[in-house]
Amino acid sequence: MKRMTRGWVEVDLDALRANYETVRDRAEPRVGLLPMVKADGYGLGAERVVRALDPLGPWGYGVAAAAEGAELRRLGIDRPVLVFSPMAPAEFGIAAQAGLTACLSELDALDRWAAEASEDRPLDFHVEVDTGMGRAGFDWREAAEWGAAIEARVAGSSVRWTGVFTHFQGADAAMREPTTTQWSRFQHALEHLPDAADGRLVHAANSAAALRWPEFAVDLVRPGIYLYGGHPALDARDEMPAPRPVAAVRARISLIKDVPEGHTVGYGATYTADRPERWATVTIGYGDGLPLALGNRGSALVRGYRVPIIGRVSMDMTVVDLTDAPSAEVGDAVTVVGRDGGEEITVEQVAAHANTISYEVLTGLTARLPRIAVDGPAVGGRTDDG
Ligand SMILES: *Cc1c(COP(=O)(O)O)cnc(C)c1O
Numbered sequence: 001m002k003r004m005t006r007g008w009v010e011v012d013l014d015a016l017r018a019n020y021e022t023v024r025d026r027a028e029p030r031v032g033l034l035p036m037v038k039a040d041g042y043g044l045g046a047e048r049v050v051r052a053l054d055p056l057g058p059w060g061y062g063v064a065a066a067a068e069g070a071e072l073r074r075l076g077i078d079r080p081v082l083v084f085s086p087m088a089p090a091e092f093g094i095a096a097q098a099g100l101t102a103c104l105s106e107l108d109a110l111d112r113w114a115a116e117a118s119e120d121r122p123l124d125f126h127v128e129v130d131t132g133m134g135r136a137g138f139d140w141r142e143a144a145e146w147g148a149a150i151e152a153r154v155a156g157s158s159v160r161w162t163g164v165f166t167h168f169q170g171a172d173a174a175m176r177e178p179t180t181t182q183w184s185r186f187q188h189a190l191e192h193l194p195d196a197a198d199g200r201l202v203h204a205a206n207s208a209a210a211l212r213w214p215e216f217a218v219d220l221v222r223p224g225i226y227l228y229g230g231h232p233a234l235d236a237r238d239e240m241p242a243p244r245p246v247a248a249v250r251a252r253i254s255l256i257k258d259v260p261e262g263h264t265v266g267y268g269a270t271y272t273a274d275r276p277e278r279w280a281t282v283t284i285g286y287g288d289g290l291p292l293a294l295g296n297r298g299s300a301l302v303r304g305y306r307v308p309i310i311g312r313v314s315m316d317m318t319v320v321d322l323t324d325a326p327s328a329e330v331g332d333a334v335t336v337v338g339r340d341g342g343e344e345i346t347v348e349q350v351a352a353h354a355n356t357i358s359y360e361v362l363t364g365l366t367a368r369l370p371r372i373a374v375d376g377p378a379v380g381g382r383t384d385d386g
Pocket of ligand 1: 036084167205206207208222223224225226232
């Protein structure tokens with residue numbers, strides 16, 4: 001508990017596993033799970049996440065960069081690892097070396113991948129179909145053409161075409177229509193692929209789609225944010241169980257001061273006490289990933305009380321008004337994401353205050369905050385390791 005001195009992230013592995021099981025139970029038993037562990041497991045620590053999920057038997061893992069996949073291999077993971085983002089040229093060699101599965105969006109990339117393969121080192125790839133996301137994938141309208149071209153190139157080579165997938169741009173939205181349209185386009189593409197494409201793994205669903213459209217699962221689902229406790233579709237929250245919160249972000253009170261009316265706080269003096277107030281300086285700032293935008297907008301939990309963040313968030317410090325939590329003391333834990341007593345600040349609330357999304361809040365937590373695995377509910381407010 002020594003590392004809970006200044007600021008830290010608690011990662012509730014029980015909750016992570018429970019969220020995985022919720023996704024799994026939503027799908028038919030034959031559907032495989034492909035947890036997305038890109039960006040260091042959405043900021044919570046890919047190693048810890050993979051070690052917690054691996055005993056549950058996922059089909060494989062998804063990453064965004066060849067180096068992230070190579071890191072999983074160093075941890076001893078030998079399940080399939082898919083690199084979902086189109087790779088920069090220098091990544092192909094790294095991916096091949098680690099025996100990863102490339103996701104391809106164009107024929108030139110197929111040539112680069114094939115150049116890394118040999119009889120001694122056969123390499124797999126999945127093909128992405130662009131049905132409206134636009135950032136990657138072969139065009140859904142031209143499946144007959146590129147399907148035939150891929151078939152021709154892989155014939156007799158050491159690369160194997162083992163999967164086809166698409167990615168939804170709006171599975172989180174209240175309206176279902178953009179996703180059902182993308183699904184139809186994907187079906188159109190699948191129907192126009194050469195016959196030999198039968199038997200390849202087909203997948204489409206991110207967290208939101210896996211929970212809202214179990215019928216779109218086909219062979220694999222690719223949950224990310226839901227595993228990490230982020231709600232994947234707040235505008236469709238009646239269509240799925242809420243995830244269990246996984247991350248809690250906490251820091252310490254390092255200074256308490258009583259200030260007179262008229263005293264100001266922070267860069268730009270954007271907050272002025274309009275009465276005598278009790279303020280606490282907290283050991284976390286934007287250099288830890290606490291969004292600057294929470295200044296004068298966000299709140300924190302101290303001893304189960306919700307207290308406002310006042311003034312601008314600094315790089316290393318944030319000030320809260322303790323007037324409504326007068327029993328607080330130097331050394332108390334301060335929660336900026338998570339539960340304390342009966343109060344909770346969700347990652348979505350922080351994201352809303354900061355005009356962003358839960359994904360950015362989690363992946364924005366910096367290396368300065370040690371990640372600490374806990375099993376079960378968070379450690380709570382008065383924790384003090386001395
Ligand atoms: C990140 C990602 C996912 C997971 O999305 P969530 O919304 O976090 O569930 C799934 N598929 C692909 C291709 C991705 O890049």
